[in-house]
Amino acid sequence: DQQVKQNSPSLSVQEGRISILNCDYTNSMFDYFLWYKKYPAEGPTFLISISSIKDKNEDGRFTVFLNKSAKHLSLHIVPSQPGDSAVYFCAASEMGNTPLVFGKGTRLSVIA
Amino acid sequence: GAVVSQHPSRVICKSGTSVKIECRSLDFQATTMFWYRQFPKKSLMLMATSNEGSKATYEQGVEKDKFLINHASLTLSTLTVTSAHPEDSSFYICSASMSQGPYGYTFGSGTRLTVV
Numbered sequence: 001d002q003q004v005k006q007n008s009p010s011l012s013v014q015e016g017r018i019s020i021l022n023c024d025y026t027n028s029m030f031d032y033f034l035w036y037k038k039y040p041a042e043g044p045t046f047l048i049s050i051s052s053i054k055d056k057n058e059d060g061r062f063t064v065f066l067n068k069s070a071k072h073l074s075l076h077i078v079p080s081q082p083g084d085s086a087v088y089f090c091a092a093s094e095m096g097n098t099p100l101v102f103g104k105g106t107r108l109s110v111i112a
Numbered sequence: 113g114a115v116v117s118q119h120p121s122r123v124i125c126k127s128g129t130s131v132k133i134e135c136r137s138l139d140f141q142a143t144t145m146f147w148y149r150q151f152p153k154k155s156l157m158l159m160a161t162s163n164e165g166s167k168a169t170y171e172q173g174v175e176k177d178k179f180l181i182n183h184a185s186l187t188l189s190t191l192t193v194t195s196a197h198p199e200d201s202s203f204y205i206c207s208a209s210m211s212q213g214p215y216g217y218t219f220g221s222g223t224r225l226t227v228v
Contacts, residue, residue: 004155034217043118043205043219044156089156093217099146100207100217104155 003027004092006103015112019077023090023103026071030092034100035064035075037086044089048075080110114140116208118220125196125227133191133223135206141186142208147179150203150222159204162189196227 005024013019021035031052036044050057050064050073057064063076077084087107091100115138125131135145143164148156160181161169168181178200180192189208193200205222 036219041121041203041222041224043116043221045219046217099158099161100156101158102148102155 002103003030004090004101004103006088006090006106008106009104010107010109012109012111013080015082015110016079019075019080019084019108019110021075021077021088021090021106021108023073023075024071025073025092027092027094027101028071029094030101031095032093033064033066033073034091034093035062036089036091036102037084038089038105039086047088077108080108082110082112084108085110114208114218116142116206116218116220118206118223120223121221122224123226125225127197127227128195130192130194131196131225133193133204133206133225135189135191135208135220137187137208137218140208142189143186144209145183145189146207146209146217147181147189147191148205148207150205156205159191193225196225198227201225201227 003026034049035047037047038044048059048062048064050066055066066073087105089105090103093100117136119134145162147159150156159174162181162183164183164186170176183189206220
Protein backbone atom coordinates (compact mmCIF):
# COMPACT_ATOMS: atom_id res chain seq x y z
CA ASP A 1 0.00 0.00 0.00
CA GLN A 2 1.57 3.21 -1.13
CA GLN A 3 1.34 5.85 1.55
CA VAL A 4 2.70 8.64 -0.61
CA LYS A 5 1.49 8.91 -4.17
CA GLN A 6 2.66 11.01 -7.05
CA ASN A 7 0.21 10.11 -9.76
CA SER A 8 1.89 11.97 -12.59
CA PRO A 9 5.05 10.19 -13.68
CA SER A 10 6.03 13.06 -15.93
CA LEU A 11 5.30 16.70 -16.61
CA SER A 12 6.45 19.04 -19.38
CA VAL A 13 6.35 22.78 -18.93
CA GLN A 14 7.58 25.68 -21.00
CA GLU A 15 10.32 27.82 -19.64
CA GLY A 16 8.96 30.77 -17.70
CA ARG A 17 5.66 29.08 -16.92
CA ILE A 18 4.55 27.57 -13.64
CA SER A 19 5.25 23.93 -12.83
CA ILE A 20 2.84 22.27 -10.43
CA LEU A 21 3.75 18.90 -9.01
CA ASN A 22 1.19 17.06 -6.94
CA CYS A 23 1.42 14.58 -4.12
CA ASP A 24 -1.22 12.72 -2.11
CA TYR A 25 -0.78 10.78 1.08
CA THR A 26 -2.88 8.36 3.06
CA ASN A 27 -1.22 8.21 6.46
CA SER A 28 -2.84 10.74 8.76
CA MET A 29 0.12 10.42 11.14
CA PHE A 30 2.41 12.16 8.69
CA ASP A 31 3.19 15.59 9.99
CA TYR A 32 6.20 16.66 8.00
CA PHE A 33 6.51 16.82 4.25
CA LEU A 34 9.47 17.43 2.01
CA TRP A 35 10.23 17.81 -1.65
CA TYR A 36 13.46 16.54 -3.13
CA LYS A 37 15.00 17.00 -6.53
CA LYS A 38 17.00 14.17 -7.97
CA TYR A 39 19.28 13.84 -10.96
CA PRO A 40 20.21 10.40 -12.33
CA ALA A 41 22.89 8.59 -10.34
CA GLU A 42 22.85 11.21 -7.59
CA GLY A 43 21.31 11.36 -4.15
CA PRO A 44 18.19 13.46 -3.61
CA THR A 45 18.71 17.15 -2.93
CA PHE A 46 16.44 18.84 -0.43
CA LEU A 47 14.26 21.57 -1.92
CA ILE A 48 11.61 22.67 0.53
CA SER A 49 9.59 21.32 3.41
CA ILE A 50 6.41 22.04 5.30
CA SER A 51 5.12 20.93 8.65
CA SER A 52 1.52 20.05 9.25
CA ILE A 53 0.89 23.22 11.24
CA LYS A 54 1.31 25.28 8.11
CA ASP A 55 -0.49 25.33 4.81
CA LYS A 56 2.10 27.16 2.77
CA ASN A 57 5.83 27.57 2.71
CA GLU A 58 7.73 29.64 0.20
CA ASP A 59 11.40 29.74 -0.71
CA GLY A 60 12.32 31.75 -3.75
CA ARG A 61 10.78 30.21 -6.82
CA PHE A 62 9.50 27.22 -4.86
CA THR A 63 6.27 27.15 -2.90
CA VAL A 64 4.75 24.15 -1.22
CA PHE A 65 1.06 24.05 -0.35
CA LEU A 66 -0.44 21.62 2.11
CA ASN A 67 -4.12 20.72 2.31
CA LYS A 68 -4.41 18.48 5.34
CA SER A 69 -8.10 17.76 4.96
CA ALA A 70 -7.52 16.49 1.45
CA LYS A 71 -4.17 14.89 2.36
CA HIS A 72 -2.68 16.65 -0.58
CA LEU A 73 0.34 18.77 -1.17
CA SER A 74 1.76 20.46 -4.19
CA LEU A 75 4.99 22.05 -5.23
CA HIS A 76 4.85 25.15 -7.39
CA ILE A 77 7.88 26.31 -9.31
CA VAL A 78 7.62 29.70 -10.91
CA PRO A 79 9.09 30.71 -13.20
CA SER A 80 10.27 27.32 -14.40
CA GLN A 81 13.78 27.10 -15.76
CA PRO A 82 15.51 24.46 -17.90
CA GLY A 83 17.78 23.68 -14.96
CA ASP A 84 14.72 22.58 -13.01
CA SER A 85 14.44 19.53 -15.24
CA ALA A 86 14.84 16.54 -12.91
CA VAL A 87 12.82 14.00 -11.00
CA TYR A 88 10.97 15.45 -8.03
CA PHE A 89 10.13 13.27 -5.06
CA CYS A 90 7.55 14.04 -2.47
CA ALA A 91 8.37 12.57 0.95
CA ALA A 92 6.61 12.43 4.27
CA SER A 93 7.40 11.42 7.81
CA GLU A 94 5.76 11.04 11.18
CA MET A 95 6.92 12.96 14.20
CA GLY A 96 10.29 11.99 15.54
CA ASN A 97 13.29 10.38 13.99
CA THR A 98 11.37 8.24 11.55
CA PRO A 99 12.37 7.36 8.00
CA LEU A 100 10.99 9.23 5.06
CA VAL A 101 8.36 7.61 2.88
CA PHE A 102 8.74 8.60 -0.73
CA GLY A 103 6.41 8.88 -3.65
CA LYS A 104 7.47 7.41 -6.98
CA GLY A 105 8.57 10.74 -8.32
CA THR A 106 7.55 13.02 -11.16
CA ARG A 107 9.94 13.72 -14.00
CA LEU A 108 9.77 17.41 -14.81
CA SER A 109 10.99 18.61 -18.19
CA VAL A 110 11.24 22.33 -18.68
CA ILE A 111 11.38 23.16 -22.35
CA ALA A 112 13.21 26.24 -23.50
CA GLY B 113 25.17 22.56 6.18
CA ALA B 114 25.14 18.89 7.00
CA VAL B 115 27.10 16.71 4.62
CA VAL B 116 26.84 12.98 4.11
CA SER B 117 29.55 11.25 2.16
CA GLN B 118 28.79 7.93 0.51
CA HIS B 119 31.41 5.70 -1.08
CA PRO B 120 31.94 4.25 -3.55
CA SER B 121 29.80 6.09 -6.05
CA ARG B 122 29.99 3.20 -8.49
CA VAL B 123 31.04 -0.39 -8.09
CA ILE B 124 31.00 -3.39 -10.36
CA CYS B 125 31.42 -6.80 -8.80
CA LYS B 126 31.17 -10.42 -9.79
CA SER B 127 28.30 -12.62 -8.74
CA GLY B 128 28.94 -14.28 -5.42
CA THR B 129 31.25 -11.62 -4.06
CA SER B 130 30.48 -9.08 -1.35
CA VAL B 131 30.47 -5.31 -1.61
CA LYS B 132 30.66 -2.78 1.19
CA ILE B 133 29.14 0.68 0.90
CA GLU B 134 30.07 3.36 3.42
CA CYS B 135 27.98 6.26 4.58
CA ARG B 136 29.65 8.96 6.67
CA SER B 137 28.24 12.07 8.25
CA LEU B 138 31.06 14.56 7.92
CA ASP B 139 30.11 17.42 10.19
CA PHE B 140 27.47 16.08 12.50
CA GLN B 141 26.69 13.05 14.56
CA ALA B 142 24.01 10.85 13.14
CA THR B 143 22.31 8.68 15.69
CA THR B 144 20.17 7.25 12.95
CA MET B 145 20.96 6.42 9.38
CA PHE B 146 18.62 5.04 6.77
CA TRP B 147 19.42 2.92 3.77
CA TYR B 148 17.29 3.19 0.65
CA ARG B 149 17.29 1.37 -2.63
CA GLN B 150 15.97 2.81 -5.83
CA PHE B 151 14.58 0.53 -8.48
CA PRO B 152 14.27 1.78 -12.05
CA LYS B 153 11.27 4.06 -12.48
CA LYS B 154 10.28 3.51 -8.88
CA SER B 155 10.50 5.32 -5.64
CA LEU B 156 13.21 5.21 -3.05
CA MET B 157 12.39 2.17 -0.97
CA LEU B 158 13.51 2.06 2.64
CA MET B 159 15.60 -1.01 3.31
CA ALA B 160 16.59 -0.55 6.92
CA THR B 161 17.00 1.87 9.77
CA SER B 162 20.39 1.85 11.39
CA ASN B 163 20.90 3.08 14.95
CA GLU B 164 24.34 3.60 16.37
CA GLY B 165 25.37 0.81 18.65
CA SER B 166 22.39 -1.41 18.04
CA LYS B 167 21.07 -3.79 15.43
CA ALA B 168 19.49 -2.41 12.34
CA THR B 169 15.76 -2.61 11.82
CA TYR B 170 14.94 -4.09 8.45
CA GLU B 171 11.85 -3.47 6.41
CA GLN B 172 9.65 -6.35 5.44
CA GLY B 173 11.03 -8.28 2.53
CA VAL B 174 14.63 -7.17 3.01
CA GLU B 175 16.98 -10.06 3.77
CA LYS B 176 19.01 -9.32 6.87
CA ASP B 177 21.68 -11.85 6.03
CA LYS B 178 22.11 -10.49 2.56
CA PHE B 179 22.21 -6.81 3.38
CA LEU B 180 24.39 -6.46 6.44
CA ILE B 181 24.23 -3.09 8.13
CA ASN B 182 26.69 -1.91 10.73
CA HIS B 183 26.48 1.43 12.54
CA ALA B 184 29.54 1.26 14.74
CA SER B 185 29.95 4.97 15.34
CA LEU B 186 27.93 8.16 15.24
CA THR B 187 29.45 9.11 11.92
CA LEU B 188 29.65 5.85 10.02
CA SER B 189 27.21 3.26 8.80
CA THR B 190 28.05 0.53 6.31
CA LEU B 191 25.90 -1.61 4.08
CA THR B 192 27.44 -4.86 2.88
CA VAL B 193 25.76 -6.71 0.07
CA THR B 194 26.80 -10.31 0.57
CA SER B 195 26.93 -12.99 -2.10
CA ALA B 196 25.79 -10.47 -4.66
CA HIS B 197 23.55 -11.50 -7.52
CA PRO B 198 22.68 -9.57 -10.69
CA GLU B 199 19.25 -8.79 -9.26
CA ASP B 200 21.00 -6.86 -6.49
CA SER B 201 22.14 -4.38 -9.09
CA SER B 202 20.58 -1.11 -8.10
CA PHE B 203 21.16 2.39 -6.79
CA TYR B 204 21.66 2.46 -3.03
CA ILE B 205 21.36 5.69 -1.07
CA CYS B 206 21.97 6.41 2.58
CA SER B 207 20.46 9.15 4.64
CA ALA B 208 21.62 10.45 7.98
CA SER B 209 19.32 12.09 10.45
CA MET B 210 20.03 14.56 13.20
CA SER B 211 16.53 15.63 13.95
CA GLN B 212 13.41 16.51 12.10
CA GLY B 213 13.54 19.78 10.28
CA PRO B 214 14.55 21.18 6.91
CA TYR B 215 17.99 19.71 7.16
CA GLY B 216 17.13 16.84 9.40
CA TYR B 217 17.53 14.37 6.59
CA THR B 218 20.68 14.55 4.55
CA PHE B 219 21.32 12.15 1.74
CA GLY B 220 24.50 10.68 0.43
CA SER B 221 25.22 10.86 -3.26
CA GLY B 222 24.32 7.23 -3.79
CA THR B 223 26.11 4.11 -4.98
CA ARG B 224 25.41 2.45 -8.30
CA LEU B 225 26.01 -1.27 -7.82
CA THR B 226 26.30 -3.49 -10.87
CA VAL B 227 26.67 -7.21 -10.34
CA VAL B 228 27.92 -9.12 -13.37
